Amino acid sequence: MTDSYVFPERWSDLRGRDPADERDRDRLEAELAREVATSHPLSGLRASAIAACSHCDDVIYELPDGGYAVVHLSWPKSAPDRPPWPVHKRVADWAALMSYIDDHEDA
Numbered sequence: 001m002t003d004s005y006v007f008p009e010r011w012s013d014l015r016g017r018d019p020a021d022e023r024d025r026d027r028l029e030a031e032l033a034r035e036v037a038t039s040h041p042l043s044g045l046r047a048s049a050i051a052a053c054s055h056c057d058d059v060i061y062e063l064p065d066g067g068y069a070v071v072h073l074s075w076p077k078s079a080p081d082r083p084p085w086p087v088h089k090r091v092a093d094w095a096a097l098m099s100y101i102d103d104h105e106d107a
């Protein structure tokens with residue numbers, strides 16, 4: 001069901017199978033792991049990058065609990081970053097993610 005969802009234009013969908021998508025996913029997952037300190041709420045969670053916003057660099061990660069986290073990566077020179085950075089927002093499920101994306105379009 002959710003696989004057929006087409007993200008609005010400003011989001012790059014990273015769920016594809018081609019090597020470029022895989023490379024972007026790996027890069028964004030590694031960067032999240034690098035930035036998140038052990039005291040950050042996302043620490044130690046297996047987060048899979050599914051989409052990235054070309055306007056504001058927000059990245060949507062799918063979490064093992066079936067929820068999602070929208071993370072504004074901070075790309076700090078030295079890592080990990082100091083919590084609350086990287087700033088993130090948890091959304092409980094796909095429906096909540098859809099309304100987040102709708103609001104994001106208006107922002």
Ligand SMILES: [Zn+2]
Pocket residue numbers: 053054055056057058104
């Ligand atoms: Zn954005």
